[in-house]
Amino acid sequence: MSFLIRCPNCGERSVTEFRFGGETHPRPGQDAPLRDWTDYLYARKNEAGPQREWWYHRLGCRKWFLAIRDTTTNEVRETFWFGEK
Numbered sequence: 001m002s003f004l005i006r007c008p009n010c011g012e013r014s015v016t017e018f019r020f021g022g023e024t025h026p027r028p029g030q031d032a033p034l035r036d037w038t039d040y041l042y043a044r045k046n047e048a049g050p051q052r053e054w055w056y057h058r059l060g061c062r063k064w065f066l067a068i069r070d071t072t073t074n075e076v077r078e079t080f081w082f083g084e085k
Helices: 034-042
Strands: 004-007 011-014 018-023 050-057 064-070 076-080
Touching: 004 076
Parallel strands: none
Antiparallel strands: 004 011, 018 050, 050 064, 064 076
């Protein structure tokens, strides 16, 4: 079974065409303490199950998009552009 991701622009492709950008989480405010920025940049929940993630189509349209992926099965349930959901 191959690991496929559906790019919102290019359609379904092999995961080898993409770059994983990490799970999403809220960005701290501009005046947030350094600790909040450190957590934002480096701390990850890394939970089992569905999570919202950034992906970059490096060998295709070269655009960033979001995906809902189940981390236990690698099933990509949904992909969409930032701001759509």
